[in-house]
Structure formats: structure tokens, C-alpha cells
Amino acid sequence: MTIHSLPAxxxxxxxxxxxxxxxxxxxxxLRERAGRQHHAGPLAYVLLVIMAVLSIxxxxxxxxxxxxxxxxxxxxxxxxxxxxxxxxxLARAWDEAAMGKAMINSLIVAGVIALSTVMFATLAGFAxxxxxxxxxxxxxxxxxxxxxxxxxxxxxxLFMMMSELGWSQQLPAVIFPTLVSAVGVFFMRQYLSxxxxxxxxxxxxxxxxxxxxxxxxIVLPVARPAMAVLFMITFVHAWNDFFWPFVxxxxxxxxxxxxxxxxxxxxxxxxxxxxxxxxxxTLPLLAMFxxxxxxIVSGIMAGAVKG
Amino acid sequence: MATSTTKAPAGEEPPAxxxxxxxxxxxxxxxxxxxxxxxxxxxxxxxxxxFIVFAAFSFYPLVYTSWISLHDVELATLDVMEWVAFDNYxxxxxxxxxxxxxVNTITIGVISTVPQLLMALGLAHLLNYRMRASLFFRxxxxxxxxxxxxxxxxxxxxxxxxxxxxxxxxxxGLGIDPVNWEADKWPAxxxxxxxxxxxxxxxxxxxxxxxxxxIPADRYEAASLDGASRWKQFTHVTVPGIRSTIVFTIVLSxxxxxxxxxxxxxxxxxxxxxxxxxxxQYQTLGLLLYEEGxxxxxMGRSATVAWAMFMLLVLAFVAQRLIKRLRSRTS
Numbered sequence: 001m002t003i004h005s006l007p008a009x010x011x012x013x014x015x016x017x018x019x020x021x022x023x024x025x026x027x028x029x030l031r032e033r034a035g036r037q038h039h040a041g042p043l044a045y046v047l048l049v050i051m052a053v054l055s056i057x058x059x060x061x062x063x064x065x066x067x068x069x070x071x072x073x074x075x076x077x078x079x080x081x082x083x084x085x086x087x088x089x090l091a092r093a094w095d096e097a098a099m100g101k102a103m104i105n106s107l108i109v110a111g112v113i114a115l116s117t118v119m120f121a122t123l124a125g126f127a128x129x130x131x132x133x134x135x136x137x138x139x140x141x142x143x144x145x146x147x148x149x150x151x152x153x154x155x156x157x158l159f160m161m162m163s164e165l166g167w168s169q170q171l172p173a174v175i176f177p178t179l180v181s182a183v184g185v186f187f188m189r190q191y192l193s194x195x196x197x198x199x200x201x202x203x204x205x206x207x208x209x210x211x212x213x214x215x216x217x218i219v220l221p222v223a224r225p226a227m228a229v230l231f232m233i234t235f236v237h238a239w240n241d242f243f244w245p246f247v248x249x250x251x252x253x254x255x256x257x258x259x260x261x262x263x264x265x266x267x268x269x270x271x272x273x274x275x276x277x278x279x280x281x282t283l284p285l286l287a288m289f290x291x292x293x294x295x296i297v298s299g300i301m302a303g304a305v306k307g
Numbered sequence: 308m309a310t311s312t313t314k315a316p317a318g319e320e321p322p323a324x325x326x327x328x329x330x331x332x333x334x335x336x337x338x339x340x341x342x343x344x345x346x347x348x349x350x351x352x353x354x355x356x357x358f359i360v361f362a363a364f365s366f367y368p369l370v371y372t373s374w375i376s377l378h379d380v381e382l383a384t385l386d387v388m389e390w391v392a393f394d395n396y397x398x399x400x401x402x403x404x405x406x407x408x409x410v411n412t413i414t415i416g417v418i419s420t421v422p423q424l425l426m427a428l429g430l431a432h433l434l435n436y437r438m439r440a441s442l443f444f445r446x447x448x449x450x451x452x453x454x455x456x457x458x459x460x461x462x463x464x465x466x467x468x469x470x471x472x473x474x475x476x477x478x479x480g481l482g483i484d485p486v487n488w489e490a491d492k493w494p495a496x497x498x499x500x501x502x503x504x505x506x507x508x509x510x511x512x513x514x515x516x517x518x519x520x521x522i523p524a525d526r527y528e529a530a531s532l533d534g535a536s537r538w539k540q541f542t543h544v545t546v547p548g549i550r551s552t553i554v555f556t557i558v559l560s561x562x563x564x565x566x567x568x569x570x571x572x573x574x575x576x577x578x579x580x581x582x583x584x585x586x587x588q589y590q591t592l593g594l595l596l597y598e599e600g601x602x603x604x605x606m607g608r609s610a611t612v613a614w615a616m617f618m619l620l621v622l623a624f625v626a627q628r629l630i631k632r633l634r635s636r637t638s
Contacts, residue, residue: 040436154368177364211349240455293446
């Protein structure tokens, strides 16, 4: 699934404190403060802590299970504290369960998809936001409409196409269909319509720069923060994408989610190995969320439909 | 890309800079022409990659699916297509596994979507308070979103394990007999829905939160002047204020629900995965599509299931529309 956030048509001005405070007047500002956003009471904190625990616990327990051995995992009560075998299990998953190859494959797939999505989305987003051309609105509606097409529906012809191209079980079969994303185009369009002043583009034109040059030296620097967020969100989706890679790849050349299914498919289940694989496959994204959590959260919120 | 060739003169024009003032007239005319071409053509070149890739890898397969569904095609011989008209549809209509998968898709869809969106609404409301560590809570609620279907389903499979799983252990502590989460129909569907709910609640909550923060504050003030309680404010100001976001998340969750595949597949643990349990008790349309095509080698029938999924989606939206119209008429 690539459809995840639909950036809003933000008619409402951004609610930044430094934005023309003079025009609003003190009273209005005060009212805004008073009207919304009560302070959280103890009950709210308790509920939030419960939600946070529920969110994090399954992953914590993945780590616990990945750090014990099979006998310990299959006992009741289940273990709640990490055991001593984390690194040996991770190493086993890397070697035995093809997780090493899967990680590298996923890195390639998600990296290429994220790069190309960001590039094409910024190009198209710039055109939709700041350039005038025939059929612009119709084409933009078309982009939005494509978000409503579930990719799973075309899977049979896509599979036939890939086998004809000789790409079955190859990474290009996973990469090519997702080189662009409608969400990305719309996201960049929303961002650039607000962040890129028309005067900058006009100034470039007056200087005689052609469109690609304007894009390169005027648009890109402005778009960079949004591009970074889009890169990360697309990377997460591409890394986790399941259905199509599962259909078109096999165990000799899997991505991480595909390799994980194989881990669990055996009749004799090696529980701590399975959990080690799941942990290994999630670690890169977790690391990204820990370092760039603020940016990802704000990116997803900026891309929400508001109203 | 095909169209970019026509724009090449515009795109690869050397950095012009201000043209020399006293240049010969022909050069000036030429650069004016190039400029016009650039202004007119570049936008199309910029949006072209999106449409070309979409047409090739999404639109064409979608349309071609309907053509394939009218044929017998075997997985081993993909280039041999035998015309059978509507046989695949007739067979599907008479196939109890199809109806089973359809009903399962709908029930799992409801069990996973309704609580998910309600909880997301509540979580968004909590996150909207002014508080300490608000960034931590936001990132924490997004952690499941960073977990792949595969990893999440594997963990929950173990948590729901019959003999040593944590849930049954906890239930045992409450004096409840162990539940056979995989083999029994409703427990299995509940467990699968739990995975979906876990992964998407926080994400939806952030979408709601963004919308809540865009609600003008004076609406709350007016409500509180009218003596509306916090709960009244929530139901009469907050919820109406984020209506289009709610509609948007309903649309997305509905699409996601009709496509459900990874969660039941992995929850079934290999041998029972594709059939959705030994008695197909949690086989979804997504799984049936895969089973027909890649286990029974019947690509034509697989394409037919894909079309059925599409119809289900269309029907879901028609139903949604109807309900909305009826409700607005009654109120």
C-alpha cells in the first residue's frame, strides 16, 4: 500500500506563533490559548502511558524472545526480561535465515524507491504548485484519484509482465512499480505551494534561467526539509511492503518481510530465531524513528487531511 | 522517459544567463523560441514520470486484469490464454470458498477498523492536551507503524500461542480457560484484527491530531460559554471539526481491509497460511487470490477474485454514501 497520507489543502494559515502577531492582537492570541489545549490531568497521563506501553511492548517482547532460547520462550509464565543469547541469535538469523541477504536487498529496494519517489515527486510537485500549464487541475485530480486504486488488484498482469521481462525473482520487479507515489507528489505540491514564494521563481525566470535550472538552484534548496521527510516515510513503506514482494520474489532473493515469512513457515519452529529475525528486520527503521522521530511525526501530521 | 525526449531542447539548454544585449537577431529569436518551449513544455516533462510509471505498472495491469479474468491461464504457461468468457465468474459465484472469504474479509474488516478508528480518536484527543513529553508519546504511538506486517504478525502469533502464549497465560491468571486462537474462527479473526489495530491506531491518531490542531479555538470558547461540558465539546466541536479527516481514514482503512493479506497469512504459520486456517476460518479475499493463482496455478481465476475485491470496494463506498444520505434525511 502506498496510500497513506493525503496532504491537506491547507487554506488555514499555519498556526505559528511568530506569524504576524500584530494583526491578530493580544486578545485573540490569548483566546486561542485559553480555548484549546487544556493541560493534561493525571488520568490523561495514565492513559497515555498505557497506550505507549501497548505500542512498545510487542517490540520489547520481540527483543526478549530473541535474547532467550527456545525452551525458555516456550515456558509459562513467558519471559519478561532479556536473556543472554541476543547476539548469538541475531548472528544465527543473519547467517542461517538469509536475513543478511534480505537486509541488503531491502536496503537497495527501499533506498532506490525512496530516492526516485522523492526526485519525481519534487519535480511534479513543483510543476503542480508553481508552474502554469494546460490541464493542471485535471492532472492533479488524476494524481489524487490514483491514490484510491489498491495495487493488489493488478497483481496477476503485473506478475505476467515481470516474467515476460525476465524480472521474476529479481529486485527490479519490486522496484519499478513503486518508483513514483501519488502521495509523494501531493505532499510535495502542498509543501512547495506554501514554502516557495512565487517571486523566487519569477526572479529566476527574469534572470533567464530555464525550468530545470530553476528547479535545481531555487526549488531544491527550499524543498529539502520536505524531501527528507518524504524520503523517510517512503523508505519505511518500501522496507515494509509485503504483498507484491511476496508474490514476485522467492527465498533465494528475498526482501526482509519475505524472508520473515519463510522463517515461520517451517514445521519445526525455532521461536527465538524467528524473533531474532523479526527484530533484525525492524532495527533499521527503529533506529530511524529514534533519531528522526520528530521529523517523521511532523511530516505525517503535515500530510494529514485537516477539517 | 518517452516524453522527455521532446522536451530535451528545453531541458538541456545550456545555462543561458542574460543573453548578450547586442546579439544577432536570429540568435535572439532562437532563444525566445527555446524559452517559450521551456515554459510550455517543462511542466509536462516534470509531471510525466509519475504518469508514465503509473500507467505502465498500475493502470495497465488493472485494466488487463479484467481481460485475463475471461481466460484460463496457468501459472506454468503464462503465454497460453484460453478464452472461457464468464466461466471463471460463474465458478466463483458457485464456490463456497469465495463466499467464505468474502464474509471473512468483511467481518475482519469491521472488527479491525471500527475499534481502531475509535481508539485513534481517543488517543488523538489525549495527545492534543498540553503536556510533558508530548513528543515521546507521539513517537511511541508511531512505533507500530515502523514495524512491518511480517514482524508484527510473527510477534503476535507468539503472544497468541495456545500453549505458552502470553495472552492465554494472562487469561489463565483470571481463571479463564486457554483459547485456541488459531483454530477457532472468531478468536482467530479477533487476533488477526488485533495485529491490524496495533499497527495503525497510532498513525491514524496522528492524522486526527493534526486535524484537531487546525480547529479554530473560538469554536471551543463559544461552546464553553454555552456551558458545554468537556464531553459535549468533544462530540459537538472536535468530531465535526475533523470530519473530512475521519472520512479519509475510513476510506483508507476500508481499502486496506479489502486487501488484507499479510496478517492472516503469517498468523496461519506456514502450512495453514494461504488457506487461512485448516477450515479456511480466516481466509480473506487477498489470500484466496493468492491461493488460486500461485498454489492452484489458475491465474484466470485469481484475476477474477481481484475483480471481486474491486467490486466489494465499490459496493462498500456505495453503501457508505447511501447510509450518509439516509442519515442526513432522517436528521
